[in-house]
Amino acid sequence: MADASRAAYGNVLIEPPVSGITVTTGTNVSVSSSGQGTVAGETLWMVTATGTGAGPTNNFEINLPVASEAFSAKDVAIEIYTPNISKMERMVIYVGTTGYAKFASHSISTAIVPTTQSPFAINGLTAYFVHEILWTKSGFTHPLGDLDCTQCKLRVYVSNGNTLTIGLRSIRAGAMRKKARLAITADDGYSSFVRMGMPILQEYGLKSTMSIIYITVGTPGYASLSQLGAYVAAGNECIPHGPNHPTTLGTGNLFTAWATNTERLADVIACRDYLLENGLTSEWGAKCYIWPQGKYAETVTDLSFLELMLDNGFSVGRTSDGPNATYHMQKNNGLSTRNLQLLCGPVIGHTWTSSGTEAANIANISSYINDVAAAGGDGTLTLHRVVGPDAAAQQTQISSNRLRELCVAIKAQVDAGNLDVVLYSEFAR
Template sequence: MTAIVRDATAGRALLVQDHQRNRPLTNSRPGVPFFAFPRARPAGVTLSGSPAESYEMYEGEWCMKITTPVGAFTDIVLPVPTPLSLPDGDITALVHIESATNCLSVNLFAADSVGYANYSYAGQSNPAAPTFPTIARQGYVHIGINLATGDNVTDPQREWVVGAGTGMAFATTPVAAAKLRITPAAGTQATVRIFGVWYKERAKQSSIVLTFDDGWATQHSAALPILEKYGLRASLGIIGPLINQSNYMTTGQLREFIAAGSECVVHGNPSNPAYPGRLNLACYDTIPEIRADLRANADFLRANDLVTNNSDQVYIYPQGVWQHAKDDRRILDALAQEGFTAARGTVTNAVSIIGGRFARYDRWQIPIIGHLWAGAGAGLEDANITRIINRMTTAVNQGRCPWLTFHQFRAPTNQQDIDPANFEKICAAIAGLINSGTAVNLLATEFVAESLAQ
């Protein structure tokens, strides 16, 4: 099946082909809204804290725009006329944070009573310093998707946290009260656009995207046969100057990947010889310099006949760095100006993104389930592989779409290595999810095009 969709940001058409199965380009089950894409104050919604309130169309969607008072939080109280049974705590808010510097946090609260004697919360909090990679970000944010209890060490921003009393016991107690709280940084006002809050939001069928970074030769010698054995495909992040060098793939080997159904997308640095020694895009001061680096790696794919399905429009951030500092948009602006439609990072504390119509909002900062070798002895790596499979399976069962990332495929000598036998265990688990009908394996370009089509 083939479809044409258009990216409103870049104004470019994308050709998407579903190689795996003949299914419609839809992966969305929006769920039931508390409110969605409001044009006026939704029925039953109340505000506290005397914020500035307005309703506008922002980047093609209607939203509630809230600006808090200076230094004081605002609550958007959601209507819950009848207690809601939500065993998984499955409540999702889609918001746009205008300034990470001014917004300390946006949190969802769920309680068993309007008095909030027992409640839990989940949200987006911004640390004081813009370290990389981090969640210190402005832009579109999903809040409130619950993960399995106990995963808060590896996934702190998507876990419901006990706020008071015994917390919200989702498995046994219906939600009787819920609210969205916006808290500004001290001495500032936070502006947040709220597009909606839903419960029981799920993708009909989750997408699993496999990404390989850097173009290592072991990806061809060790990983490709395993992919072919299980009928899987991967998106390879390519650093142009490294290809055809020692320990890296040749252009011919990259074409073998493509012939097997995989693809090459744009990665970096090092890249542009005019800017040697740049380890990530934040090493450049100006947008033209950033664009030159982006273009150098994209041009390598174009010049060597390695572009398929607009794969030169998907980028993998070197070291996961996507901004110079909070609220700095030079890198994002450069990507858009160069015609990119999505970018994948290295943040692992969000593990996956919501599929379907909501995925398009996350496409510039796609998080991953990453692999780092846990070390030898005492079953450390066995437990590590089990954890990765469990996180992927949990994400799929919750209707989310995990992206997995790997580097070298060999007996481990450093943290970025994975033993091929352990990679095969992960591939076997993916094949099991596909065979059960709960997931499909998409390429990065297919996932992005499908998201933009929603």
């Protein structure tokens, strides 16, 4: 499963074939099996447990082998597999010195309820990222990155009566140590983004990526082929979007527009090929996809289309769910190439709600940009249509003055050396 074109970041604490794990249990949980198991051809450590009573002892711990040499753990990337993540009440990651005399912990209790549009909470192989500001320290006050950690464990809570199967694939420390990356994406291919949005971004030296519904190119409100060509010639790129149904013309998503995975894949590939044939994307852009309405699966238990996308060369994708206050970034280079989370990347905004709340909305997005920059993560800002000053009146619109505010926030982090603004296809490299 290794991808020679993409070097994984961070210090490996555990990875396939996973071995040497010990599992300990609380009094209100029963572990029926614990040992190596095969998932997608890889050896993970699989645990099946049932909650038998109330918390806080309704948990079991997956303990990694004690490291022979200390490691720094300012941040970690955790890859887990579970066929039904909703059976998990919460999960706590610990890193610490020998015997956990000093340790840091973080409880993952949100982003664990699966939907067909949200990142992270995915039934299958997924991931969570814990960066510096999320940790709770115990026994020390200095930066976590300075702590000489030798131990790591996951404490998994299972509600009374639930049975959970979970597999640990990998944990990497320091996966987010590289400089942060931010991709600015503009969905649907609206002409207003080319005519209003791109010039504002260019004032600040910022590149961007448009996701294109190719069947709407040149129709009213959408950029023409010549406009898209000029956009790409200016240092930007286009990547596939949809749906490209001849009747609905971009309305809905792949699962409302088409009845079968065969038809859905044909839609995606046709859009990719259109962009390649017209010189609007690169070999890396052709590996990207922006999910219409953020919807990547028909049901939370049927993730076959995600697997099909991976099988057909698509390696990164993006949802459109509103940003989670805690989990709004990832680091693609910290994940295995078959991790479904690669195709379900989070966003940090933007969605317009009302004139009265837009100032706070922009402030929140700016704070998320700062979070990404501080953590060294990968973040994605999503835009659609750009209108005049304070003229936004729909979810998919942003006022030009508000876009400028975001540009100022982004440029400040770029100038400080904390952040690179990249084409979305950089996430596929």
